[in-house]
Amino acid sequence: MQAASFKSWLARNAQLTRRQREQLLALLRPAVGLDRACATIEEARSPSSCPVCDGRRLHRHGHVRGVQRYRCCACGKTFSALTGTPLARLRHRSKWLDYLDGILEGQSVRKTADRLGVHRNTSFRWRHRFLHLAKEDRPAALAGIAEADELFLLESRKGSRKLDRLPRKRAGVASRRGINSEHVCVLVARDRTGATFDFITGRGAVTTAQLHRYLLPVLDRDVLLVTDSHPAYNAFARTTAISHEAVNLLAGERVRGAVHVQNVNAYHRRFRQWLARFNGVASRYLPNYLGWQWAVDGRRIESAEAMLRIALGRFNIER
Template structure:
């Protein structure tokens, strides 16, 4: 290659995306980019490879199919591959999965991701929720210290449903009833001062003590200080569980902060969540847990690369430093 051609070639690297640069490194190292995802899948599966039917580790190689090594279980005779039993089983175009994971980390819409990868929008939508099926579960096991809790309400959405259970309305419309009603879905968010966050879709209408008793005890320490607004359900929950509780917000009295005791962190998380959801022009209520998990992936910055996200989709999560 002539020097002028080389300089023109190098100048084009500035316009490459992160994924394209990584693919270039793979080419230089001798690994074709279309094999990168398959190689990562095989490496991830090796650590815990066992029969999905009887969980035996007594296996034999049993040929190859769809670019993946197949295995045969000696005790039960079942055959399987590295994707069997995972959310990515039976999906095609493995060579595009790392690029699609990059699209998820960039919060791209279904159509934008489909256009970038040259796939159908229905394929892009299917991949989105397959990739988030397990990755959304990468959450802190327990909240400590001062823990703020507050609820967020979103208008129920049946986006994508073939048969509506209510009269149709314009997307992003308003509820017919004033205040909080069964037309709205409650999202409970609890967040400690280290930034560890858990959230739950509790159902339609106002938050209740029973919902708090179901959601919070498994994910909070008994010696935490629970800080909330003046909602009566939190006080009733704290009395029944014996958890220390302070209600610091009284909007009627204009009180939002009492020294270091406030709910500003969880309210800021609510604000970031609402702003991020606007990208998608409406989210179907039945998929809300997936989107909440997706938002946590981005907000916590525990998954920063397409490779880590693909591993999480297969069940291998990054090590938790805070539990």
Template sequence: MRPAEWITLIAQFAHLSQRQRQAGIALLHGNAPHDATVALLENVAQPRLACPACGSAHLHRHRHRHGHAHGLQRYRCVPCGRTFNALTGTPLARLRHKSLWLDYADCLLASDSVRKAARQLGVHRNTSFRWRHRFLSLAKTDRPHGLHGIAEADELYLLASEKGSRNMTRPPRRRGGHAHKRGISNEQVCILVARDRTGQTLDFVTGKGALTKAQLHHCLLPVIDKDVLLVTDGHAAYRAFAREAGISHVAVNLRAGIRVQGAAHVQNVNAYHSRLRQWLGPFHGVATRYLSNYLGWRWILDARRIRSPETLLKATLGAFPHLMVT
């Protein structure tokens, strides 16, 4: 390499991300990013290696190996004869460019847009979009099993979006537009958020229109303790739900300007709403059919249980960090 080219190359180092610098160091040591990703995938798969077709853990001997394909070890099941690898039956099955997956996980943790992540990795925007929802399909399920003590619940409404749909049920509009009807209507999607005082949070996309008592029974009843104190605003559906479920309930009259009644308030859940709305803003309206993925993505960032690309990649395969104490 000519000296001028070397100077130009060195000058570009300052613009590298932390992940890119680590990948460069690994490459200089003879460890390609592809090899590091494959090693991580194999390590996650080994402890729970079983045939995805029949569930058997009885694999052919000789270290349970049956060749390689696409850089991954192949395994053959003895009972059914099927072959599989560490990604078979996972959200990452049949995806390419494994060497870029850790970099893409970095983009998710940075809340990068589809196009920004695509530019950084040098892939097509459709690939970036596909990876986003594959990575989140299992990782979003890392949630608390229930809420305890004092639990706050409140709902927020987002404009229903058919973004990306080929067969729309309404005339198109600008992304992030406004509803034509005043108040709450079937133009809006309801998101129910429940959060206890330890910060454990659960959210549910209940559907279009106002929240109902039946939806509360379906969403909240399985995940709250019988001795929980449920704190909400004055919505009639919460009162009816609490009475029928036999749980303690306090309604804070926000319309009268009363925000705190002793220990009863909904400020924690409203603060979560605020962070969620602010975070969703740069996406300019997310498709309703993918809304649960975005809610899971927001929880990943807010809970800070997943802080590294490696941990997120493991969660994508269903290997989560230590379970929350609930």
């Protein structure tokens, strides 16, 4: 549209009725959403080399659904800022930011699908594409006083076509009492500033070897590790020379000055309450949900644009 015609059209907008303005906004919303999404993508990932041959001479080569495409002068391959990311080849980019608003609000697959007018399978696939790299957005290390404790969830093979046990109904229980191989162990470590790491260590209780594998790399050497009286933690601290204090929860000891695990246990509680809205999730997707909870807990991610940058691997938020 020519500039003069556009100005004339804008001047007549004051004559629109309320219903007509609502219709106009609804018509413009997809285009505005696409522009916002493409601007965020270009800001987060601006290719400087070819992902195939690492060539540095690049030419602009048109656009693909609103995103700049490039052509490598060395090998002739074309690519965009989304090439090689979990979001490559996803459709409906105009709806991505609206979808991420639903992610930040913790909406279910079906509710988000109905709101955006996409199929529930599309909503589910988008969820795990957007969370694939988001779960890697973590602090550098835990410092000061760090608490560690395990969270146990009944293993779920929801969606699996092959089971080595009898199937359970939703909200089922283990075949025997106590912590056993039917439970998935989630090790959560959190310092007093809120920096958090979580690891899926496997089935059953955590072991000293697993603590060496997962916990040791994320602890500052001067950290004070506070745990319960599980013997694996005592052995871990002894062999690594890490300062360690334990509270005896079985004896009713909860707090001993600054020594407690209330911080990490409160995080466990919030995660369980938040996870309940999804009516059971498959254990193989637990890392994505843990990363999701880390993003929304305490409103660490404030906008859909910030969530999109993290989904593209741009971790530029200091913890």
